[in-house]
Amino acid sequence: MEEIAVHIKELQGQEAQAKLDHLAAVLHRCVSDGASVSFIAPFTLEDARGYWRQKVLPRLGGRLRLFVAEADGRVVGTVLLDADTPPNQPHRAEVAKLLVHGDYQRRGIAQALMTHLLAEASAMGLTLLTLDTRTHDKAEPLYRKLGFVTVGVIPAFALSPDGSSLDGTTVMYKQLGQ
Template identity: 50%
Template sequence: MITEWSAYDMAQRLDDLAEILHACVADGASVGFILPHTQAEAKSFWQGLLAEVDGGARRLYVALDQGQPAGVVTLITAMPGNQPHRGEVSKLLVHPGHRRKGLARQLMHHLEAEARRIGKGLLTLDTRTGDAAEPLYSALGFQTAGVIPGYCLDVHGERYDSTTYMFKRLD
């Protein structure tokens, strides 16, 4: 089951969100953090998004597995004035203990439907080149716009990984 969480929902379940993020980073996800990564850092990240969600600049969709938060994805809706038709996919995360159940695909389908509903005709995202998420995005109809080499440090802080920018037209 996929549901949209308000800032209030997030505030009530910060520990659950932090656990998903923390577990994904510990498993090697390239989502902006370097190991060692603490639960407190993960919680702080989500706390930092409360105002964006409350103000409507970002939407948070949560996948529940047997009633427990197991995955998340955000849709950034606040875009510059010349890009009102675009949304940005950010932080698609599925807890390692809940993978291989189709939750990432369900989250993305829900996000796309919501993006269409609010008038977004174009989605963009970036993902570490060669990451397990890249074929998922391709299978969902995202096209590669380009690759930027040496974009960010890997989760261990040992090398620079490339990132692949992708897009999907919804109209």
């Protein structure tokens, strides 16, 4: 598929609340398509709304930042930069919930989101990013392409999205400004 024009921006407060249904639709579709992002089928659209409403939206505006990709008038991708770390780790953050709606995958959106996140992390003065992803997931090569280094694999880390098996997770990091 060819790349499409997307607009990457940060959502906070009222604007994030107004986009709740869009955010839920992206998460729901990704889980329905088998993405290993902490949820197990059956996973409803209301479950997806609950995740954003309870776990993400209340924390925005502080050290948790939500970046979205918009195309065709809707949110088609997301990524979180979580810099809410202990006092002895102000230099680092975790990357989470890199999601692209199934209708928009393989068009450069995940890379655009990550490129934006990396620039924002650098502007915040962060020097270390960490993440984990299902071992052998399609996101792993993207993270490597962006300079993330694999620390190792934790076997049998989480249930697969359909709950039928245990998947490993690959732990990765990237040092910024070097």
